[in-house]
Amino acid sequence: ESVGLHLPTLSVQEGDNSIINCAYSNSASDYFIWYKQESGKGPxxxxxxxxxxxxxxxxxxxxxxxxxxxHLSLQIAATQPGDSAVYFCAETPISSGSARQLTFGSGTQLTVLP
Amino acid sequence: EPEVTQTPSHQVTQMGQEVILRCVPISNHLYFYWYRQILGQKVEFLVSFYNNEISEKSEIFDDQFSVERPDGSNFTLKIRSTKLEDSAMYFCASSGGLPRAKNIQYFGAGTRLSVL
Structure with a gap:
């Protein structure tokens, strides 16, 4: 099972809205998270x-x-330069007990143009 | 704001050497994780840890890897005999005890491991 993204890169003008898409294949997925990763930092x-x-x-x-x-999507309103980063969707089945792994997609690089 | 702290930020080692990557999770969290990210690739799950034992591990997490929570604050990842392909960014994460909080994993800034 995997989580994937539609586009590897997305460029938007500052102030415009951004839409980042993600497809998943695991029917057992219960819970989804969007993460942002800036260069040299953690998600x-x-x-x-x-x-x-x-x-x-x-x-x-x-x-x-x-x-x-x-399918899930992340919409960012009035995109700002600080929004430039790689965006990952991740999924996990909800569990009542043990700590469950996140399965990450491959990421979309969002670039905000001035 | 509480954060996950990882040390060192960059570790350089020779192939075959042992390395220990250290993490201080957020203080009231109960669930702990290690992930890795090879340059330009996805973040990959290695292992999760709860109640002083491993909850899940991936096929990447073979006998060369081990995790430990030696005291009430630190969470470590040990690689016994490093290989070139172990070169990656290693992220520690933690999550809380309540149902929704358990699923939101907070990540540290990572340790870049370079195996020469």
Whole structure:
């Protein structure tokens, strides 16, 4: 099973909205997280969503989940230069007990143009 | 804001040598993880740890790897005899005890391991 992304790179103008897509194949996936990784740093949590939800909003970010086609997207409103980074989706089956691994996608490089 | 701390930031070693990568997870977290990222590739799961024992491990985590929580604050990854292909960025992560908090893993800045 794997988690994959549609595009390896995305360039947007500052102030525009960004949409980053992710497809997953594991039907048992219960829980999805978007991470942002800046150069030389570790993945930074952005937003999460459980499989019993279709949409979740945070500050300037929205995650949409379409379980029918096993697709999720990250929308960033009014993209800023500080948003330039690699964005990963990750998935895990929710467990009641042990610590579960995250399976990461291959990442999309977002570049914000001035 | 609490954060996961990893040391050293960069470790250079000779092939066949043992290395220990150190991590201080967020203080009230209960679940601990190691991941690695080979340059330009995906972040890959190595091992998870809870209640002083390994919960899950990937096929990458073979007998050359071990993890330990020697005291109440540190979490270490040991590679007994490093190979060239072990060169990667190693990330430590931790997550909390409550249902949603357990699934949100917070990552450190990583240790870049270079095996020569």
């Amino acid at each position: 930074q949590f952005i937003i999460d969503i459980r499989s019993n939800m279709d949409k979740r909003q945070g500050q300037r970010v929205t995650v949409l989940l379409n379980k029918t086609v096993k």
